[in-house]
Amino acid sequence: MTTAADIMHPGAQWIPATETLDRAAQLMARLNVGALPISDADERLCGILTDRDIVVNCVAKGHDPAKVTCGDMARGTPRWIDAGADVTDVLEEMESHQIKRLPVIRNKKLVGM
Template sequence: MTTAGDMMHRGAQWIPAHETLDRAAQLMRELNVGALPISDENERLCGILTDRDIVVGCVAMGHDPARVTAGDMAKGTPRWVEADADVSEVLGEMQGHQIRRLPVVENKRLVGMISEADLAMHLTEQQLAGWAESVYAKG
């Protein structure tokens, strides 16, 4: 049985909620990623920050990314799965909430992220097509 831990990209890093968006962008560049989980002061997931969030939600609105924090951008209820979750749980979480990146936790600690690229390497063509249709569907 394939699990979230098998599918995920290891080495994901948090961005603390108090960090500014310019620092988040630098970290994204260093890690070559387009999204970072946001952690509160207790290292609990409180959101996900994407490169698009920085551009559309900050820069395009005329705000200074050196003054806006990752926590300012955290909205909604963060979604995640345990490392031992099976493929159906991973797909259910991503499809049910129309999300493209999913943090993976183990013992309440971030251990990885599952992205579209990870799905493409581990799903059948039929599973991948079903995921894409539900996640990208307007609705």
């Protein structure tokens, strides 16, 4: 059985909810990624921040990315998948929720995207 862990990009990195969007954009550029999982103070997943979120929901609306936090962008219940989930479950989760990126969690820790 092929699992989420088999197809994920390992080494995903959290961004704290308290971090500003300009710092998130710098981290995305450094890591060459278009999305970062957002963590709360207890390192629990509280959202996903995308480069599009920064542009459309912050910059295009005239907000200063140096003053808006990642937590301000975290809306709704974040989707994630267990590292041991079958790849068909991964695809079903992504298709049914129309998402392109899905955090992979093992033992309550982020292990990939």
